[in-house]
Amino acid sequence: MVKTIHQERRNVMATMTELSPIEGENKYSQDMQVDKKFIPSKVPGLCSTRYGLAFTLHFCNLSLVTQNIVMYITMVAMVNSTDHQSQLNSSTEGLPIDSFGGPNNTPKSLPARAPVYDWSPQVQGIIFSSLSYGMILTLGLSGYLAGRIGTKRVFGFSLFVSSLLTLCTPLAVDFGLTTLIVTRVVHGLSQGSGFGGQFAVWEKWSLPHERSRLCTIALSGMALGSFTALLTGGFITQAIGWPFAFYIFGGIGCVFCLLWFVLVYDDPASHPWISTSEKEYIVSSLDQQVSSFKEPLPIKAIFRSLPFWSICICSFGHNWLLITIVVYTPTYISSVHNVNIRDNGILSAFPFLCAWAIGIMGGWLADFLLSKNFRLITVRKIATVLGNLPASAFVVALPYLNSNYITTVTFLTLSCVLSQFCQSGVYINSLDIAPRYSSFLIGLSRQLSYIASILVPMITGFFLSQDPEFGWKNTFFLLFGVNLFGLIFYIIFGEADIQDWAKERKLTRL
Template sequence: MATKTELGPIARERKYTQDKQVDEGLIPRKVPIVCSTRFGIALILHFCNFIMMAQNVIMSITMVAMVNSTSPQSQLNGSPEGLPVDSFGGLNKAPKSLPAKAPVYDWCPQIQGIIFGAASYGAILTMALGGYLAGRVGTKRVVGISLFANSFLTLCIPPAADFGIAFLIATRIAQGLCQGSMHGGQFAIWGKWGLPHEQNRLCSIALSGLLLGGFTAILISGFIIDTLGWPFVFYVFGGVGCVFCLTWFVVIYDDPVSHPWISASEKEYIISSLKQQVSSSKQPLPIKAMLRSLPIWSICLCSFSHQWLVNTLVVYIPTYISSVYHVNIRDNGLLSALPFIVAYITGVVGGYLADFLLTKNFRLITVRKLATILGSLPPSVLIVSLPYLSSSYITATAFLTLSCGLSTLCQSGIYVNALDIAPRHSSFLMGASRGFSGMAGVIVPTVSGILLSQENGWS
């Protein structure tokens, strides 16, 4: 990963070195990160990401119940009853049919792929814009409004599906527009709250909410579908998001100066620490310099390849387990959720480990490269190995869990790298790189839908 780029005045105006060695003499007495206001900001962003991811990923588990069959080899107009074998190899002891009031639809794998990818269609359009706007008007407004809109649209998914596939796809695209703004816009806050030697931890805490959201949504959704029907999954998580918006607008502030409850010592500590960074958000974007920057293209390409892996895991774990191992909906939720809780733990630990290595005089570029390689290469190898393990769901689940868990190490690699190379424009660059990588979210479901329509599609 890159740690320096030639963006004209951006590179010249940086006051700290390539390896972020902060002049401790210029910083007042340290305020511990635990129980601090900046830690609270990271936690609120954690729960924001939790809700956003939950609202996105529930489509992957509800799809098992929304369609007549998720298997490309089954008849599309067959009964949704009876995934005949449970996760322990015996007769299915779960209810033999889903709640009667939950409708089912005749959607082929290609249509399912379009539905899965529709959110990414919108997201790639607004990630860079969300980062730019957040740098101008603040993360509080951009992310808060987007979170409320995304939550409202989640409530609209069941009626949109009843109106027709076109309405459902349009709703999913609108959700993607909101999610893209949330993804890109949240990084701007760390330019004013994230100390150089704490950014890995704070970003990892915030981003790990995505994994916990995926775990919780898939785990709970299986039980909700089994008892109430799939529409209530969207009602529950959409309602939670709307309520959380109240907390967001009350607690989040864009900088320590405007925060009404921060202690004077912590405010002075943050402001003094960040004086060494360029903080002006009113400078014009050096677009030409960015387009010529190899480090920025490196971030974009690495993000794209990693998002290809992540989208494959998030979208198709429940469908894979259902189609290949014939697990009932409730046990499917349990097995599909396991990889995400492991990823959640790994993501948080990885952030602390990255900061620890930096305190031990590891070069920043070494830490970024190590995190990116470990978060991309081993998980990809494990996924490629899955077709050879179809006889054992235990081994397959273990490989999925390891792959998903290791993938979060990239949070301390490519996903915070823009803070290193161009802190003044980091929110825009993070949004732009996530928007570029968001194309993987469009391509993966489309390609996968075509492949799954073929004989032996999972191989």
């Protein structure tokens, strides 16, 4: 009898939920605006578990990115220094060899214990791109998997494997080029799982009026990771040898991995240290937005959705910009201004420090505009325009205003800073249009956009090998065109309303 009563109660609740799909609009409109009277006054803000989660993910992202780009820095010291001038004109990746200060002092500036390899620029390009091949395979799958089994397991395992493979990279190099490339591909698989599988956690932790700031706090760790790797990678390589750059960044990743498994939980209900008021606040606020039902993915509807494709295409254009800046900033500074590797690291890192600070501020600005009754899609598009158009314009202007390194670094800084606004724009738009499937959609959109990481080195290498001077101009003009096309497509077709295919399915149980 008791079992029958409970079964009838569940059936009635399910029927009421499906027959009243807009009950939550008293709290949230279709565009996820928040009625302030439903925000408790005693719920903690910055000193809260959800913000602690954001900062934990911030530092874990920092570690992942340092492991991702450390090879771009160390490659200068790993390759044979002979024929350095030809590598300056034809290399498609990394820093030029003479960034150590010249042909005479290059061998002296490197620690004797660090081995050197005779890799051509083409081989270096294969080594760099091998990481991207692995990442593309797992970005979308990891988002779906994290939505099923939880972000804690997926991201934690990815960070652990990435850290372990970073530690083993010098050993893989000793075993030969084939072993190194295979290691890099597997490393890419783990990196893709981390970058694509982290967003599912916000389905159950981020409130609509805090979503932008929480996500940007977490994502801004990537900019800080770029700053850390570029700044310290050169110092470590020059002082104690390139293998120690991998040992240090890999060891730091292991520490953050331990903290991740101790501090992070997939939802507020399972967190042992969260306050009762914050737990009830989050659970009740998201009750109408994310269902606990495990339904099949509407694959056909997703691939027919123009709002989703607008996110993918715009993210592709923006990722083209980011890949160019991250990979080729050291090369451009060295080839144009002929600075040594230590100073190059400082100049290359400075833009990312500014980008880190502005990235966090961009999330707060987006939530501030929402609190002033701006429509959600308006906020997303404003942030996306700021993160694309001016950022790519500053890069295009570089070849025409490169009289000194101060101007170059200023323009690169402005480009990096403005590009961070996309974190509170197009990159989290999937949480708006389909909160039920957001982890899969964000992972899939990142997977499609990350094709740029393969195309950029190939195309840029071709341009630079033809003519170094005009190669940079062609590279930057192509960047601007790709970025502008993606931005226009997003402005026309981007939306922030929950799509019909992402809403709760109607049930007929009585």
